[in-house]
Amino acid sequence: MTAQDQALREHEEPAGSGEAARAADGSGGAGGPAGRDGRDGRDGRDGEDGRDGQGGQGGRDPFDRDALPAPKGATGALLRSLLAPRRGRVAVAALMLLLQQAAVQAGPLLVAYAIDRAVPALRQGDHGPVVAVAAGYALCALGAGLFQYAFVAASARVNQDVLLDLRGRIFRHAQALSVDFHERYTSGRLISRSTTDVESLRELLSEGLQELVNVVLSFVSISLILLWLDLGIGAVAVASFVPLYLLVRMYRRRASAAFSARSTAIAAVIVKFAETMNGIRPVRAFRRERSNDEVFGALNRRHERRNGDAILEMARYVVGSRLVANTAVAGMVLWGAYRVADGTLALGVLAAAVLYMRRLYDPIDRLGMFLNAYESAAASLEKIAGLLAQRPTVPEPEPEAARELPPRPSGAPGREVVFEGVSFAYRTGGEVLPRFDLTLPAGQTVAVVGSTGAGKSTLAKLLARFYDPSEGRVLLDGVDLRELPSPELRRGVVMVTQEAFLFSGTVAENIAIGRPDATREEVERAAKAIGAHDFIAALPDGYDTDVRKRGGRISAGQRQLVAFARALLADPGVLILDEATSSLDIPGERAVQHAMDTVLHGRTAVVIAHRLSTVEIADRVLVMEDGRIVEDGPPERLIAGDGRFAGLHRAWRESLVG
Numbered sequence: 001m002t003a004q005d006q007a008l009r010e011h012e013e014p015a016g017s018g019e020a021a022r023a024a025d026g027s028g029g030a031g032g033p034a035g036r037d038g039r040d041g042r043d044g045r046d047g048e049d050g051r052d053g054q055g056g057q058g059g060r061d062p063f064d065r066d067a068l069p070a071p072k073g074a075t076g077a078l079l080r081s082l083l084a085p086r087r088g089r090v091a092v093a094a095l096m097l098l099l100q101q102a103a104v105q106a107g108p109l110l111v112a113y114a115i116d117r118a119v120p121a122l123r124q125g126d127h128g129p130v131v132a133v134a135a136g137y138a139l140c141a142l143g144a145g146l147f148q149y150a151f152v153a154a155s156a157r158v159n160q161d162v163l164l165d166l167r168g169r170i171f172r173h174a175q176a177l178s179v180d181f182h183e184r185y186t187s188g189r190l191i192s193r194s195t196t197d198v199e200s201l202r203e204l205l206s207e208g209l210q211e212l213v214n215v216v217l218s219f220v221s222i223s224l225i226l227l228w229l230d231l232g233i234g235a236v237a238v239a240s241f242v243p244l245y246l247l248v249r250m251y252r253r254r255a256s257a258a259f260s261a262r263s264t265a266i267a268a269v270i271v272k273f274a275e276t277m278n279g280i281r282p283v284r285a286f287r288r289e290r291s292n293d294e295v296f297g298a299l300n301r302r303h304e305r306r307n308g309d310a311i312l313e314m315a316r317y318v319v320g321s322r323l324v325a326n327t328a329v330a331g332m333v334l335w336g337a338y339r340v341a342d343g344t345l346a347l348g349v350l351a352a353a354v355l356y357m358r359r360l361y362d363p364i365d366r367l368g369m370f371l372n373a374y375e376s377a378a379a380s381l382e383k384i385a386g387l388l389a390q391r392p393t394v395p396e397p398e399p400e401a402a403r404e405l406p407p408r409p410s411g412a413p414g415r416e417v418v419f420e421g422v423s424f425a426y427r428t429g430g431e432v433l434p435r436f437d438l439t440l441p442a443g444q445t446v447a448v449v450g451s452t453g454a455g456k457s458t459l460a461k462l463l464a465r466f467y468d469p470s471e472g473r474v475l476l477d478g479v480d481l482r483e484l485p486s487p488e489l490r491r492g493v494v495m496v497t498q499e500a501f502l503f504s505g506t507v508a509e510n511i512a513i514g515r516p517d518a519t520r521e522e523v524e525r526a527a528k529a530i531g532a533h534d535f536i537a538a539l540p541d542g543y544d545t546d547v548r549k550r551g552g553r554i555s556a557g558q559r560q561l562v563a564f565a566r567a568l569l570a571d572p573g574v575l576i577l578d579e580a581t582s583s584l585d586i587p588g589e590r591a592v593q594h595a596m597d598t599v600l601h602g603r604t605a606v607v608i609a610h611r612l613s614t615v616e617i618a619d620r621v622l623v624m625e626d627g628r629i630v631e632d633g634p635p636e637r638l639i640a641g642d643g644r645f646a647g648l649h650r651a652w653r654e655s656l657v658g
Contacts, residue, residue: 062386063184063185065264066189066264066267066268066383067264067383067386068185068383068386068387068389068390069386069389070382070385070386070388070389071389074385074386074388074389075378075381075382075385077385078381078384078385078388079381082162082165082166083158083162085165086158086161086162089154089157089158090158092154093151093154093155093158094213096147096148096150096151096154097147097151097210097213097214097217098217099143099147100143100144100147100148100151101214101217101218101221102221103140103141103143103144103147104140104144104359105218105221105222105225105356105359106136106140107137107140107141107355108225108351108352108355108356108359109225109352110133110136110137110140111348111351111352111355112229112346112348112349112351112352113129113133113348114129114130114133114348115346115347115348115351116346116347116348116349117129117348118130118132118133151210155205155206155210156206158205159202159205159206162201162205163198163201163202163205166198166201166384167194167198169388170190170193170194170198170384170387170388171194173387173388173390174190174387176392177390177392178392178393178394178466178467179394179461179466179467180393180426180427180466180467181390181392181393184427185387186271186274186275187274188267188270188271188272188273188274188275189267189270189271190387191270191274192263192266192267192270192271193267193380193383193384193387195270196263196266196267196270196380197263197380197381197383197384198380198384200263200373200376200377200379200380201377201380201381203373203376203377204370204373204374204376204377211367211370212367212370212374215367215370218359218360219241219360222237222356222357222359222360223237223238223360225356226353226356226357229349229352229353230345230349230353232335233332233336233345233349233353236328236331236332236335237328237332237353237356237357237360240324240325240328243324244321244324244325247317247320247321247324248317248367248371251313251314251316251317251371252371252375254313255310255313255314255317255371255372255375256375256378256379258306258309258310258313258375259310259375259376259378259379260379260382261306261309262303262306262307262309262310262376262379263376263379263380263383264306265299265302265303265305265306265307266303268299268302268303269296269299269300269303272292272295272296272299273296276292276296310372310375310376314371314372317371321361321367322361325357325361328357328361329354329357329358329361332353332354332357333350333354336350336353336354337350393427393467393468394465394466394467394468396485396486397482397483397484397485401483402483402484402485402488403479403483403484403488404484404488405476405477405479405484405488405491405492405573406477406478406479408477408573412442412443412602413442413443413602413603413604414442414443414444414573414574414602414603414604414605415442415476415477415492415573415574415604416439416440416441416442416475416476416477416478416604417438417439417440417463417474417475417476417574417604417606418438418439418440418474418475418478419436419437419438419439419462419472419474420437420472420473420474420475421435421437421471421472421473422435422436422437422438422462422469422471422472422473422474423435423436423469423470423471423472424458424462424467424469424470425470431470431627432455432458432627433455433458433459433462433627433628434627434628435471435472436628436629438622438629440604440606441604442477442573442604443602443603443604444604444605444619444620445600445604445605445607445617445618445619445620446605446606446607446618446619446620446621446622447607447609447614447615447617447618447620447621447622447635448460448606448607448608448609448621448622448624449609449612449615449621449622449623449624449645449648450623450624450625451625454624454625454626454627455624455626455627455628456608456624457578457608458627459606459624460495460576460578460606460608462474463481463493463574463576463606464493464495464576465481465482465484465489465493468481468482476489476492476493476573476574477492477573490570490572491570491572492572492573492574493572493573493574493575493576494514494567494570494572494574494575494576495575495576495577495578496560496563496564496566496567496575496576496577496578497563497578498578500551500556500559500560500562500563501551501563502547502551502554502559502562502563504546504547504548504549505546505547506541506543506544506545506546506547507536507539507542507543507544507545507547507562508520508523508543508544510547510551510562510566511523511526511527511562511565511566511569512566512569513566514526514565514566514567514568514569514570515569515570515571518569520543522569523543523565523569524543526565526566526568526569527543527561527562527565529565529568529598530561530564530565530568530595530598530599531561531594531595531598532558532561532562532564532565532595535554535558535561536562539553539554547559547562560595561595564595564596564598564599565595567599568598568599572603573603573604574603574604574605574606575599575600575603575604575605575606576605576606576607576608577596577600577605577606577607577608578608593613593614593617596614596617597617600617612648612649612652613652615635616635618635619634620632620633620634620635621633621634621635621638621645623638623643623644623645623648625644630643630644631643631644631645
């Protein structure tokens with residue numbers, strides 16, 4: 001096993017590849033701790049038997065194989081849905097191509113007429129036929145050029161509209177899919193779908209379809225013309241299509257697998273690239289450059305091999321088609337020359353037949369280019385169709401079943417939350433939360449503590465409806481979360497995560513995400529209430545300062561304050577804080593805790609905390625272990641007891657004294 005293969009094998013192992021999902025999604029770093037699921041690094045696995053993950057490993061999750069299932073005929077249905085709204089312009093483009101082909105195919109007939117009629121007439125002093133042939137040929141050439149221009153212009157508009165529509169569909173659908181999908185399908189693959197795979201379709205639409213239409217029109221028109229000119233020559237031309245047809249069938253069968261493997265291989269390259277660039281800090285911190293270079297090199301070489309396989313298939317087809325074409329033309333010329341010699345065939349007819357045969361086989365030779373583009377686009381469209389066929393596991397309620405939250409009286413302390421007979425298991429298997437019941441009264445601040453993997457964040461995600469319970473229901477003021485449309489749910493429940501994600505744009509725009517229709521005055525009022533106004537005002541452009549990618553222009557504590565201002569502006573009835581201070585230093589933690597006091601006031605709050613200092617603001621503490629709530633009560637009572645929380649609290653106090 002080579003060093004590159006070993007590196008790739010390590011990249012594909014579950015122990016180290018889970019980071020790919022987080023890094024490619026912008027939530028983790030390459031070279032950091034091992035991931036939980038360990039699936040995402042295996043995009044490029046193709047095995048020693050050359051199956052490329054395309055069906056030879058049926059027991060594996062299709063997410064692992066980058067082969068999302070789609071209904072039968074989904075690829076064709078997708079292409080038809082893209083072209084259907086533009087059928088008028090497609091018809092215009094087809095008409096222009098028909099006229100262009102008619103102008104082109106008239107040329108050899110004019111040559112035959114010139115040889116058999118115009119030249120003899122010229123010898124007798126009649127210049128009219130020669131002039132007519134020359135004028136006709138010039139008009140055909142001019143017409144072919146004009147119609148070709150019109151076709152290119154019409155088809156280009158169709159192509160760009162289709163690509164615009166397809167990219168938009170991918171983006172909108174990816175946003176609509178549930179969180180569990182994105183935890184299993186990395187953003188690197190989504191990037192590959194919307195760039196590399198869409199580009200494959202562009203090549204098909206801009207070049208391949210014209211070649212296909214040219215081949216079909218040439219075959220039909222030239223075959224009919226040759227049969228009209230001479231039945232024997234026409235029969236030879238038609239018969240030569242039998243070996244070409246068999247050659248095309250063999251090429252399509254072999255190329256389909258090659259292009260599907262190539263699409264998977266380039267997706268693996270993009271995933272690794274996105275993983276490394278998004279996690280560049282831990283890469284540099286842990287000196288992962290050399291290791292990452294080996295893995296990327298192995299993935300890149302694998303893509304090179306898969307791309308080479310596709311090119312070789314194309315080369316085999318071109319060589320075979322040219323061999324058939326040259327053999328057929330040579331045989332026809334020899335037979336035609338013999339017939340011209342014995343007077344059974346006119347010389348002009350033979351010349352026209354040879355020209356037509358060359359024109360017949362040239363597009364067939366170029367048919368390989370179409371098949372090349374088609375197989376590449378078909379493999380890409382299959383993957384895009386598989387993506388678009390995925391349905392959200394947390395669907396929007398049907399319009400007739402949708403409900404609104406009851407009005408919250410002015411000054412009312414939040415909303416009541418009830419977990420009623422709830423249990424939960426991830427789709428990848430394993431129950432995370434056994435059946436439980438829990439009520440959080442309106443206005444209560446509840447801290448949830450426990451060791452890593454105890455189920456704290458899963459509880460919060462159920463309340464935010466990132467997931468739906470496997471059993472039971474979650475109620476907000478008596479309304480099942482599944483009956484609330486997304487806008488209504490987001491007005492009722494807001495979650496502030498451990499890593500406060502800021503988008504590229506100004507500070508004001510990031511705060512206004514909480515309520516897009518808010519005025520600048522309301523944005524600034526929220527920032528002042530949180531205690532973020534001073535540092536924002538000190539920025540180069542104040543509230544109009546661009547925070548850049550992921551908020552990299554400001555510190556982690558400042559990003560968290562902006563996230564709190566965003567939540568305060570949204571004014572939800574229920575606020576979830578998921579480890580909001582765990583990554584901050586002491587001054588940053590104090591600033592955020594002051595902001596927490598403000599943002600939690602008058603709301604129902606669920607605070608997921610590792611640092612027990614955060615628990616001091618809670619009215620109630622839930623201690624979780626193995627997905628179960630093992631302790632529940634006011635923090636003072638739990639501290640006075642001898643349970644798990646009391647032990648955690650004593651250890652925390654001793655660490656402060658130490």
